[in-house]
Amino acid sequence: MRLTALTLILMTTGLAGCQNPIRDPIDSVVQVVTDPRKEIQKGQRQYPFALAQSGGDLAQFQVTTDYLNTLIQRLAVTANSPFPWEIRLVNDGSINAWALPGGKMGVNYGLINTVETEAELVSVLGHEMAHSLELHGTGRETFGALVGLAAKIIEIGIEEPAGQAGSNKLIDLGQNILMGQYSQSNELEADRVGVNLMVRAGFDPRGAIGMQQKLAKLSAGGNSVAQKLLGTHPISRERLNAIKLEVSKYPNKGQITSPEFEQVKNEIKTRETELKLVSEARGAGTDRNFSLALKLTKRALKNLPDEHSIWRLHAELLVASKQANKAIQSALKARSLNPTDPVSELLLSYCYSAAGDRIQAERAKKRARSLTLQLK
Known part of the structure; x- marks a missing residue:
């Protein structure tokens, strides 16, 4: 279904x-x-x-x-x-x-x-x-x-109402909590x-x-x-x-x-440089300067290689810059770091869809639904 x-x-x-x-x-x-x-x-x-x-x-x-x-x-x-x-x-x-x-x-x-x-x-x-x-x-x-904190992620990751997957539009993970x-x-x-x-x-x-x-x-x-x-x-x-x-x-x-x-x-102070790079990358992405945003994200990942939230941002930016196949790899890395998180599966579904792989996209959606139902 x-x-x-x-x-x-x-x-x-x-x-x-x-x-x-x-x-x-x-x-x-x-x-x-x-x-x-x-x-x-x-x-x-x-x-x-x-x-x-x-x-x-x-x-x-x-x-x-x-x-x-x-x-x-x-x-x-x-x-x-x-x-x-x-x-x-x-x-x-x-x-x-x-x-x-x-x-x-x-x-x-x-x-x-x-x-x-x-x-x-x-x-x-x-x-x-x-x-x-x-x-x-x-x-x-x-x-x-507060109509559902998942709303924007779900709408884009599942239904893609904002246009075709892979368009130059960030899916806004980490940008706007609905409070x-x-x-x-x-x-x-x-x-x-x-x-x-x-x-x-x-x-x-x-x-x-x-x-x-x-x-x-x-x-x-x-x-x-x-x-x-x-x-x-x-x-x-x-x-x-x-x-x-x-x-x-x-x-x-x-x-x-x-x-x-x-x-x-x-x-936190010892990692302030890397955290600032992430903030700057988000700003560059919002300004549609995806090349700069990706450079900043890569620099942050060099010293924070196991932060799944930064890998998610990296995947977002790659999709937005029409590099869907590379985005899949970053999304897979994010999932490997947090395998029980349904959001990682939703992002992976979006990346697969952007790459034209509808079968894998549907499979990732189903896994997201299964993981969400297990959160009880």
């Missing part, structure tokens, strides 16, 4: 349940899932697509990945949450973090570059954990703000719950104030690296005042930083 965009979107975004307890003109009519197993399944199925559209995860940054997961587990213990929490480091230099239903999260390396203390970082993780715990993501889906804006009541609740979580986990709550003030300053200055986070988590005077009030309820004590935090900052 032919796999359609609608099929996979529905496969990743099913809803059921009862009324959301948050009472504002929107959230008072939101349907939420109260069964943790359904939230977990939903998050697991969305996770590979969310990661791909955010920039892809960085698998070679093990120190940072382990550290982030240690922090989130420390927060999870205080939350008494039924979710299997997991964080992946995302290959994007902008300041952003996000949480899916059921405990799956992404943190951009740009956020870690920006925070000055561990407490600031934990304040963001606690805030995102609160969104997931309070089922805010489920509520946004009901209104179509809608949280409501003000969601943000205020996540701020309150997040501060409580970090205090109970032993962190200094003043980190939450410092982080919000930093974001407010970046927003006022029109800083582009902060726009992704500010687009989904708008800063307001009311929010900042509410955070200050919440923090004032707790003693000014707790962990501010740690040697592990400094090690993580250093791991």
Whole structure:
């Protein structure tokens, strides 16, 4: 049976349940899932697509990945949450973090570059954990703000609505995660719950104030690296005042930083050149300068040869520059590095289609569908 965009979107975004307890003109009519197993399944199925559209995860940054997961587990213990929490480091230099239903999260390396203390970082993780715990993501889906993180990848990889495969159009992996804006009541609740979580986990709550003030300053200055986070988590005077009030309820004590935090900052700094090359390659691709983009990507892969997200970008660029057969090889390399990821199969299907091999393209589509169905 032919796999359609609608099929996979529905496969990743099913809803059921009862009324959301948050009472504002929107959230008072939101349907939420109260069964943790359904939230977990939903998050697991969305996770590979969310990661791909955010920039892809960085698998070679093990120190940072382990550290982030240690922090989130420390927060999870205080939350008494039924979710299997997991964080992946995302290959994007902008300041952003996000949480899916059921405990799956992404943190951009740009956020870690920006925070000055561990407490600031934990304040963001606690805030995102609160969104997931309070089922805010489920509520946004009901209104179509988050209509399926896989949508754009699925539409192009399966149906190719933008034209023939192999056209000079990037399929935009890692360019535009489909996140809608949280409501003000969601943000205020996540701020309150997040501060409580970090205090109970032993962190200094003043980190939450410092982080919000930093974001407010970046927003006022029109800083582009902060726009992704500010687009989904708008800063307001009311929010900042509410955070200050919440923090004032707790003693000014707790962990501010740690040697592990400094090690993580250093791991990213040592790879800053390669990460910057990836960012520049994406920019060159957007400007349709595919020759330059491919050169930049090759330079990044020389020192980061096992990063599947960079191999995916390389395959995209090759298809866009009408080098479909070479693109297949890069897509196969990406798949070999992450064989259980359905997104790699979707990209491989696209590359085969661009090369005119419809049989292999269909086989890759079927494998993508099978892998997606296994995410439960």
